[in-house]
Amino acid sequence: MECRSPEAHRRHEIGIALRAAFTHVVTRFRIVAEWVTTAMFFAIFAIYIAGVAARYVFSAPIAWSDELAMIVFLWCMFLTDAFVSRDSDHVAFDILWAKLPPGGRRVVGLLQTALFGLLFAVAFPIIVDYVMFLWREQTSALEWRLDIVYACFIIYFAMVIVRLAAKFVSFAGPNWRAHVADDAEPAAPNVVG
Incomplete structure (x- = not known):
């Protein structure tokens, strides 16, 4: 067992507390990012369904639906890989x-x-x-x-x-x-x- 001065022990305890706080913040942020990117995925599906329904059910195609779905998909893909995906x-x-x-x-x-x-x-x-x-x-x-x-x-x-x-x-x-x-x-x- 190593001997530490009270000051070194205090710094060590502060380091552990900061690491734990940082881990907690990162974990919470990852959970929020998972929910946001999941919502984006469902938004892509809703935009796609709205575009198909407008075109084939109501015979009034929505000009922007494909473009918006592609933009949301792009953001969803990059944000998911940046904030949600793990190396594994x-x-x-x-x-x-x-x-x-x-x-x-x-x-x-x-x-x-x-x-x-x-x-x-x-x-x-x-x-x-x-x-x-x-x-x-x-x-x-x-x-x-x-x-x-x-x-x-x-x-x-x-x-x-x-x-x-x-x-x-x-x-x-x-x-x-x-x-x-x-x-x-x-x-x-x-x-x-």
Whole structure:
């Protein structure tokens, strides 16, 4: 057992409390994001049904329904991957990962997150610049500015960078073994099931 000064013990306790508060906020935010993206998915379905009904039941097609459904789908897809999806939800080719010992997994994890984090960070200003450039263009039916329509891509890109940075810190931190274990990320149900 290590001896700590009262000041070091207090700092340690504050660190634990801050970590717990941060985890609580992230968990709550993820739950809200799940509900929002689920609602967006149902909105896509409702818009699609309204468009089909207007066209084939009432013989009065809605010009904007396909465009709105596509915009909501785009936002739903990028926001879901940015805020709701976990690493374990993605398809991964982990044959090499499964064969490596914990130290090797740590090295691969550090290299992978550093490489992809760097690539995304370098590309981020270019992505932002291009999306901001799209203010000149509009969608054809709703006449919405394309920079607003594609702003979800900036949010997505920023969250990928944040998630990669957090993953790098977890691989570099003192509790790295928990992140390279075979059961490091247990499957947890989301809002829909």
